[in-house]
Amino acid sequence: MNREKAKIEILSPNANKTIEVARLLGSKLKKGDILALSGELGSGKTCFTAGLARGLGVSENYQITSPTFTLINEYKARCNLYHFDLYRLNGYSEFEDLGYEEYFSGEGVVVIEWAEKIADILPPSAFFIKFEYVDENSRKINIQGPKKRLKELAIDMGMEVG
DSSP states (O other), X not given: OOOOEEEEEEEESSHHHHHHHHHHHHHHOOTTOEEEEEESTTSSHHHHHHHHHHHHTOOTTSOOOOOTTTSXXXXXXXXXXXXXXXXXXXXXXXXXXXXXXXXXXXXXXXEEETGGGGGGGSOXXXXXXXXXXXXXXXXXXXXXXXXXXXXXXXXXXTOOOO
């Protein structure tokens, strides 16, 4: 299996642009895609997930919030969205207790906030998305993933892969 990785870097000047980029990406995702999000508190992970949800077809009637206390929210869409927030996770065993393997089985799109806590168990096909502060409103978003798949997504989104 080809494990070659590629990267896209996006500079987002504000939350609306982050949502727009994520909505476009979400419209191109398919069952089995796993997105591992990392970044400081307030760096845009939940904002990005809200855009992904809209791109996947989650109704505007549903507010997309971070499942900090419940650890997972499920949203019905063309591909169901499974949104994990591992901020309060005390250990890997708590994630195992959620039965994560079932979610990773390919029946929907999985988004994991604070994914660095479980990076060792994420499959090589996962997309790693890192959010960095540029200033109060701007963020740098780095998306890294399997070269072939990321290239397809980038072309569909009108972006270049580095």
